[in-house]
Amino acid sequence: MEPISEPRPRSVPTTALDLLDEKIREVVERRGFSSLSEAQEQAIPLLLDNHNLVLIAPTGTGKTESAMLPVFSRLLSTVGEGFKAIYVTPLRSLNRDILSRMEWWCRELGLSVGVRHGDTPQNERRKQALSPPDLLITTPETLQALFMGSRLKKHLKNVRYVIVDEVHELADSKRGAQLSVALERIAAHAGEFQRIGLSATVGNPAAIGRFLVGARPFSLVEVPVASHLDISVRFIGDDFSAQARSVGKCLDRLGSTLVFVNTRVTAEALGHHLFTRGDVEVHHGSLSKDVRVDAEDRFRRGAIRTLISTSSMELGIDIGHIEHVLQFGSPRQVSRLVQRVGRAGHRLDTISHGTVLATGFDDLLESLVIARRARANECEDIRPPVNAADVMANQVAAIAVEYGEIELARVEQILAGSGCFENCSELLESVCTQMAEHRLIRRDGTRIIRTARARRYLTENLSMIHDERKVEIFDIVSRRTVGTLDESFVIGWVHTGAVFITKGQLWRVLDMESGKISVEPATKAKGEVPSWEGEQIPVPYPVADEVGALRRTREFLRYAADPHAVRYAAGFLARVDGGHFPVPSDTLVTLENTTEGVVCNICGGHKANEALARALSVLISARYGTSVGIEVGAYRILLRLPSGVRALEVQEMLAGLDPAHVGGVLKLALKRTALFKWKLVQVAKKFGAIDADADYERISIHRLIDLFDDTVVAAEAYRELFSDYMDVDAAAAILAAIHDGRIAVTIGALSPLGSEGLSSSRDMIAPLSVDQAVIGTLMRRLEKEDVILFCMNCRKWKSKTTVERVPDRPQCPLCNARLVAALKPWDEPMIAAAKKQKKTEEERALEVRLLRNANIVLSSGKKAVVALAAKGVGPEVASRILATLAEGDSFYREILKAERNYVKTHRYW
Known part of the structure; x- marks a missing residue:
């Protein structure tokens, strides 16, 4: 890589800080850094020597400053117009957090910084186009949009540094593949620039480097996370109400706490049980931005002590000091546990304390295995998608729009620079042929030419995230x-x-x-928890396999310090032994007959078991001419079968299924399924073959297969299903082990372990009383409502205020009368009518209404003002509320009843 700027002669440094520009060192001192972290000491010299770098370190070890201090040091002497450094984060909320931190540094150093994402106001966008900041903070999707504006595109020519934060979060997704091409498109304008990736711990850091830089050289700095973690596992039983009480008891002993759960369903259920504590809020991606930001601010200020969160709090959003992390239920993956527990402490040289609260036998063993692997730094591998055809189609369309027309060989050169597109010549030809069919590009010999449709397509497809309204x-x-x-x-x-x-x-x-x-x-009803799609975190094969080994060896003391957990695990298996049931493990598969079909106990993890289940279902269907239902977990598969097909037939299928043929069988298994149709529609939309707003339900699966069978669109749908939803390689490895005898297969009756998979995980949750909280919310809202006071006696005095500032007995300061009307802001035009000498019939009716309003305030004072401020409450309804003579909470319940009635009936008025 070419040097980005000439290194300056320095005296022999003693620390990495000494290598930085003198102005940087002064600002670091003002910031109050007493010393640099291990990550900073290792990363800064490499970055100043122009290395591309992947920095892998725990949360709270100063990764952001590790990257930005040397970049700032260089920016002080970098000349030219345009964006000089681009900082990419996967979430807008992280953009906000990084901006607040970078603004201080840039202000002190005389540099400019800006943020650009979907919520950035138009005037700020114009300002950036006319006067680009030195440092631009953005998201992968908004980075795509920069290439579409002629001014913004020019500002990319001076980019010298790109920092990708939380790079592990992007690397194994199509968002990441799209970003990797965007980096090559920047290089086409700016030449080579320095690439810096900041990552949590992963199992294969070299893959992160390849993703970030392609074939270019890079350096790796890895700070082991295990030494910073203190992780324990406790067993809290398998009854949800008891589990919620256990969480509450933990919170009583702890200070500021993040409670992580795996799904929004669990977040909502647990939040509901703990709501009446008053110090707990729920935080996840389906809550509106203002609700999430409010929860973050209240936690930061100490107004609440606990946030119950899904992965929305995994990344490094600054919410202040966190003393402890509770993980409710198994985290399913080692990397998730490491990232989540790493939020605790969140300061240099501190230990992060976390506790996993296990909720059943499978959950307990899985938690013990994941905690052991976390302490040993054995995180999962990241697998960036290679040659994703729909990402390629999206980027070919984007490049065509960017350049107008361009040689296909040049397009291939840009794509091949990315770590996500290798040997892509043949795929590129297929993709371009498909795109031309849908008028996204035109072909002219060896060149591709943009079309009018391509720009419209890009405005709807800046993101590779599939939409659901x-x-x-x-x-x-x-x-x-x-x-x-x-x-x-x-x-x-x-x-x-x-x-x-x-x-x-x-x-x-x-x-x-x-x-x-x-x-x-609602206060008196049972509730079904909302269903958010795609949240289930899959347990990987290595974790499930080790859980199988722990079942076999029963070395619980080697994994657990909690005696209650050890007793429970040993006691559960003793009951299995007592019933003379074999225990399925890493070396034993058990097939158990039930009235519904066959339970296959296989310690394969979700994705391998998904592949095996679907392969078995299509083979059984073909042989017996019957439909097969499947339910899949990390440790068992339930095959719903007709009475004539039992465990013996399933055993024969497993013995006869060639590991090499699993992929081919799965294509047959998936072809007519709703899962394949859903994925095919998503991919076709990214190819521009189906409009982005097309209704999935209205598209026939037969028509889709006729259109796309044996095309690159169908091939990509299969590729994504096989890599993201199934683990075909692990399934084939399990079959190979069965065939050569390393895994035995036995048949028996339904065991306690097998029956674990037959109980539904969906709870009907009995509500706690939230009446007081509802009343409190209503009272606070009404106090803040705007109100206009108008004297109906002299008709000269008018005052705009809020309900909370209204005195108990409102009085006109001009004539001392108490005949004062209380109006909503949008009722102000009524005042003009009241002041007229000559009135129309309609204006006289308004005057009567105002007098009625004022008389109510005269007789009931501020209480009337409160009622009149409510939504849909006028003088008539306010009179009815006040006539009940209700006081305190009862008064506000009457207001709530009136507002509810208004919402139900206003459309008919």
């Missing part, structure tokens, strides 16, 4: 959007009167219109 949930009490539900859940389940859980509370549906669901807090 979200429906807003609007709380009529707080008058706020509290979250969203997936359209699929709304269509399939939600109706007026339905009750569900989100934001840790039960909500009842009052109305559904215009893409919005109006709700109220």
